[in-house]
Amino acid sequence: MDNSKRGLLLFSIAALFTQTHSLAYDEHWLAGPTTIERDVPSAKRAVDIYCYTGTSKKLFALWQTVQFHIKIQNDEFQQYFGSSPEEVYKEYTKDNVGRSGVQKTVSVSLFAPTCMAVKTKERHTIELQVLRVDIWRVLLMASGIILISLSRALSRNTLFFYLCGIFVGVFASFMVLVYYISKPLPRKNLIYGILIMIMIFDHNLIQENIHTVVMTYPTFTFWYILVVSFVSFLVCYWIGIEPPKNKKSKNIVMWILQAVGVLMIFFSSEYEEASAAVIIAMLAAKYFP
Numbered sequence: 001m002d003n004s005k006r007g008l009l010l011f012s013i014a015a016l017f018t019q020t021h022s023l024a025y026d027e028h029w030l031a032g033p034t035t036i037e038r039d040v041p042s043a044k045r046a047v048d049i050y051c052y053t054g055t056s057k058k059l060f061a062l063w064q065t066v067q068f069h070i071k072i073q074n075d076e077f078q079q080y081f082g083s084s085p086e087e088v089y090k091e092y093t094k095d096n097v098g099r100s101g102v103q104k105t106v107s108v109s110l111f112a113p114t115c116m117a118v119k120t121k122e123r124h125t126i127e128l129q130v131l132r133v134d135i136w137r138v139l140l141m142a143s144g145i146i147l148i149s150l151s152r153a154l155s156r157n158t159l160f161f162y163l164c165g166i167f168v169g170v171f172a173s174f175m176v177l178v179y180y181i182s183k184p185l186p187r188k189n190l191i192y193g194i195l196i197m198i199m200i201f202d203h204n205l206i207q208e209n210i211h212t213v214v215m216t217y218p219t220f221t222f223w224y225i226l227v228v229s230f231v232s233f234l235v236c237y238w239i240g241i242e243p244p245k246n247k248k249s250k251n252i253v254m255w256i257l258q259a260v261g262v263l264m265i266f267f268s269s270e271y272e273e274a275s276a277a278v279i280i281a282m283l284a285a286k287y288f289p
Contacts, residue, residue: 025049025089025117034128047092049085050126051115052108061110062269063141065134068116069127070104077120079106088115110270137268141278144264147257148282155253156243162236169232170225258286 025047028036038048050068055061070077082088108114118124147154154160214221244250262279269275 025085025092027051027085029053030128032128033130036126037123038126039123047089047117048126049088049092049115049117050128051085051113052128054109054111054113057111057271057273059274060132062271062274063133063137064110064270065131065137066108066110067129067131068106068108069129070118071125071127072104072120072122074122075104076122077118077124079103080117080119081106082115083113085115088117092117092119141265141268141275144261144268145278145282147261147264148286151254151257151261151286154257155250158242161241161243162233165236165241166229166232169235170228173228258283 026049028048028050030050031053036048036050052066052068055064055066070079080088080091082091106116108116118126244253261282265279265282266272266275
C-alpha cells in the first residue's frame with residue numbers, strides 16, 4: 001500500500017511538472033507563408049513563440065525576403081526576438097520592455113532560424129510573409145549594376161549631377177523636418193542621431209513609414225517632392241553645378257560611383273556569396289573586358 005501511494009505521489013509530481021513545463025511556451029515552426037490569428041485574452045496560459053526555420057543557400061534565394069508581419073489595430077504590443085524558442089522565452093519572462101521601437105513588419109534572417117514572441121492585450125494576427133522575388137532587392141541590385149557599368153559616362157554627365165543635386169536637396173530637407181520635429185523633445189541631438197541611424201540602416205522602417213505617409217497624405221507628398229525638387233534644381237543652376245574637368249577629379253568621381261554601386265549590389269541580397277560573385281563579375285568585366 002505504501003509503495004502504491006508512493007508511486008501515485010511520484011506520478012502526480014511528474015504529471016504536474018510535465019504540465020507546468022508544457023504550459024511554458026508553445027513553439028510554432030513556420031517554413032513558408034503562414035497566417036495565425038490570436039484572440040486576447042486567450043484561455044491558454046502558454047506563450048506563443050513563432051519561429052522561421054530558415055532556408056538553404058541556393059540561387060533562387062538571391063532576391064528573397066522573409067518577414068514577420070503583425071496585424072493589430074494599435075501599437076500596444078511588445079516584441080521579443082532570438083535564435084531559438086528558449087532564448088525568446090528567457091527574454092519574455094524577464095518582463096522588460098521588449099524590443100524598443102516596435103515594428104509591425106520585421107525582416108528576419110533568411111538562412112538562420114529566427115524566433116519571435118508578441119506580448120499584447122489586443123487581438124492580433126501573425127503572418128510569415130515570404131517574398132520569393134523582392135522587387136526592392138531586384139531594383140537595388142540592378143541600380144548597382146547600372147551604376148558600375150555607366151560610372152565613367154555618368155562622372156562626365158551634367159544631367160546626372162543635376163539629378164544628384166536634386167536628390168540631395170530632397171533628402172536634406174527631409175532631415176531638416178526630422179530635426180524640427182525632434183527639437184521640442186528632450187535630448188534632441190540624441191534623438192536626431194537615432195532617427196538618422198534608423199532611417200539609414202532600417203530599410204523596412206523606411207518602407208513602412210514612406211508607405212504610410214504616401215497613403216495618408218498623397219497630395220501633400222506629391223507637391224512636397226515637386227516643390228523641393230524644383231527649388232533644388234534652381235539652387236544647382238544658380239551654383240552652376242557641372243562635372244569636373246580635371247582628369248583625376250573625373251576618375252575620383254567614377255571610383256566613388258563604382259564604390260556606391262558595389263555597396264548597392266552587396267546589400268541587395270542576404271546571399272552574400274552570390275552578391276559578392278556578381279560584384280566580382282561586374283568589376284572584372286569593367287576593368288578586364
